[in-house]
Amino acid sequence: MLAARGCKVTLIEQQPHPGGRSGRLERDGFRFDTGPSWYLMPEVFEHWFKLMGTSASEQLELRELSTGYRTFFQDREEPVDVGTGAAASGLFEALEPGSGPALERYLRTAKEGYELALEHFLYDDFSSLTSLLHPRILRRSPQLAQLLASSLESHVARRFSSNEIRQLLGYPAVFLGSSPSRTPALYQLMSHLDLTDGVKYPMGGFAAVADAMAELARKHGAAIHFSATATDIETSAGKNPRVSAVRWIDAHGRQQRTPATQVVAAADVRHLEGHLLPETLQTHTAKSFQRKDPGPSAVLLCLGISGKLPQLEHHNLLFTTDWKENFSRIRQGRMLEAETSIYVCKPSATDPSVAPEGCENLFILVPAPAVPEWGIGAADGAGDAAVEAVADAAIDQLAAWAGIKDLRERIVVRQSIGPGDFLQQYGAFKGGALGLAHTLGQSAMLRPGNRSAKVGGLHYAGSTVRPGIGVPMCLISGELAAKAVLGIKAAGPMDENFAATVRQEAGA
DSSP, rough: TTTTOOOOEEEESSSSSTTTSOOEEEEETTTEEEEEEEEEEEHHHHHHHTTTSSHHHHHEEEESSSSEEEEETOSSOOOEOOOHHHHHHHHHHHSSSTOOHHHHHHHHHHHHHHHHIIIIIITOSSSSGGGGGHHHHHHHHHHHHHHSSHHHHHHTTTTTTOHHHHHHHHTHHHTTSSSSSSSSSGGGHHIIIIIIIEEEEEHHHHHHHHHHHHHHHHTTOOEEEEEEEEEEEEESSSSBBBBEEEEEEOTTOOEEEEEEEOOEEOOHHHHHHHHHSSGGOSSSSSTTTOOOOOOOOEEEEEEEEEEOOOOOOOSEEEESSSSHEEEEEEEETOOOSSSEEEEEEEETTTTTGGGTEEEEEEEEEEEOOOOOOGGOOOOOTSOOOOHHHHHHHHHHHHHHHHHHHTTTEEEEEEEEEHHHHHHHHHHHHGOOSSSOOOOOGGGGGGGGOOOOOOTTTEEEEEESSSOOOOOOHHHHHHHHHHHHHOOOOOOOOOOOTTTGGGGGGGGG
């Protein structure tokens, strides 16, 4: 966005490709996304592409999934398929007769909350709290206070008695790096995304999204350096230090120095300050992060499977009946039970390019404690013992719950990723997989801010700062940083005509 506005931009990316935590792996004809896999909040993506002078439809090939996701419940013999609109209503009626009207009311409120968040909360860095005095927010303040004061778990439980429905409406908390009991009820808005808007898939996976964005940045003049590691943010001397340069090591191991008047740091904010700034200039200190909730980590498993797997849809969720014990183990750092709640993605159901002909591509995510001491993953089961034990259990659980008895024998590619990998590869706080959990104390204006309080010209983006976790949220955080660099103080999304604005207006 800054390059499109005429700024001279240099991007220093540690990975050999764009995307950050939206990683990728290619092996023996299989192509895996090792990070995000749900394309939700499509209007946020569309807005970003319009700011770059194009559109999502021009840059991506998006497919609507006829089945949003398939859910396997531990105590239910057959899985259920979750669709949108009438399909969702029909499913809820089957799970709990008479629940259709309650679902309609729930989703109507979720939609209102989502629209309110887009208009007044997500595109605001809260550098000024005057935006909270908007009449629409003031009118909704009693309801907002109630939604913030109660948990998503209790909010859902007051409306539905079916444990399956409670889990379907509570699971988005996991993708917010938390649990239903610790996530504010305000985040019921997440159910609007899959049960009303539906789920899309970008052909080529999220690697294709990252590549499209990088190519647009280049077209607007950004210089991108991959396999490059930032080592130091230089600042001016004096009482009011400002950024002056970034030191980094290029792909050939050579020391580089790039002068800068503004720096946008998009990795984990605690890692950035702890490694690139002296302690005296750190806003987000080690002490201030002592009580931060890193959210869960994960054990990821990329599997190449010979033959087809009709038992699975594109997205699949496996839910254990006792969630409290499940989430308790993750929060307390204990080893997981043999059967735990997991997510399984089979992108080859939609995209034939991600697996050789006649094969399937599986990505398994097992929410796990943020304990990097569990270690790292590796190819073919050679990772650290705790990581591979969780991976083996996930394979056996999927085989049993989905009725794929020979699943283990059909594995031709296997690659695991553990909590230690998130710490080593991304500098993730305590090895968290997603970013700081969306608890009440780590949401909206209570989340770490997007600007350094001690270094002028230093801005932050990514999943540990405002507005939060997920690709759309990270895109918005980048926009907040761009607005700050450009001196745009108005809350809300940037003008979508800005890419066509005369470049000299930027003054940067």
